[in-house]
Amino acid sequence: MDQEDKKLLSELLPFWKNLKENEKRQVMDHTILHAYKNGEQVHGGYEDCTGVIAVKKGRIRVYLLSEEGKEVTLFRLLENDICLLSASCILRNISFDIYVDAEGDTELFVLNSSVYDKLAKENPAVGNFMTDLISMRFSEAMWVMEQILFMKLDKRLAMFLLEQANLENGDVITLTHEQIAGHMGSAREVISRMLKYFSNEGIVNVSRKGIKIVNRKKLTEYL
């Protein structure tokens, strides 16, 4: 890492100012900057102890994956976000598998798990940060769960399309129905049926190029 990257990393870590000089050095010495291509796997389940991730550039998707290959997106992390779950090996009591993929060209700071673990044990500021961050991800995951369990599919799909269009900076969603189903923990047939309904209502245009939102106002009414 060059000086600029080191400066950026220190700004990304909320507990940086609470670290002692030798702790700061340890962080810098054990962090590497990694580049990932669109769709590349960053972290692959419990066995994989990638480390603590901070997003320098791009976006990552954190998801659950079933033995049959079914996926559910838990959350996305954007620039400046930090992910602890990718250091599952140091998180006592975290025993579920998460998977992390890059979305778009992505650069990540990856801090060595055991160095981080040592810091968290010795420095209360790091420990408190951990509790806060895990609580936040817990809440986000529960929000997804409540959506899946309690929310009607039309509302969920409307929310997903608006969010995805936002991520793609426009009105077009370039995902397949299969991919949307994966993100939402649903089945392709169910998503296709609902998209057809939205299409009949003049809310979206569905074509080979993707899904285009043509009546944003009407789509928003489903929220």
Place this chain on the structure above:
Amino acid sequence: MDQEDKKLLSELLPFWKNLKENEKRQVMDHTILHAYKNGEQVHGGYEDCTGVIAVKKGRIRVYLLSEEGKEVTLFRLLENDICLLSASCILRNISFDIYVDAEGDTELFVLNSSVYDKLAKENPAVGNFMTDLISMRFSEAMWVMEQILFMKLDKRLAMFLLEQANLENGDVITLTHEQIAGHMGSAREVISRMLKYFSNEGIVNVSRKGIKIVNRKKLTEYL
């Protein structure tokens, strides 16, 4: 609380030995022992800041509740277990509503939220305990989510029936189909249909008195 209860409480708290004398006194002075009847609500969502709960006797059920009244059980806490989510007001970043009911006659130690919050901030042993416990509950909730999303219903129901029979110390499950559906985040019709199938297969007997497991071996094959 009498001396015996105080002794029990000190044994229930894993960080007790790491507390200073004045901290121990604070815990004892701000903990009350509460008795609940079967089905009574212990904690009712985010607004309700019940406090940190330790189960002295009985059992509590922690669940999500939708606006339409649909329920999903996240986990159950038995004797000696501790619940932090019932002190949601002090958990930064925990923003989802959980509900807690007593199952059977239950006695709970309830430690005041703000006293606990102060402890957690000042004493690293309490802070570490918090991270561990929240991670554990996060994992348990994710396990439930994976079950709901990925597991086939026959397997889930088999697992639920065996677990519930265990809790009821025998082979009989005295819940209605509606209640089972609530626990599993499913619909009553779906559960009834699956129970009918299990019944036809000679695995359970379904009657007004409840569901009796008559072929435990065959039921276990679904796991």
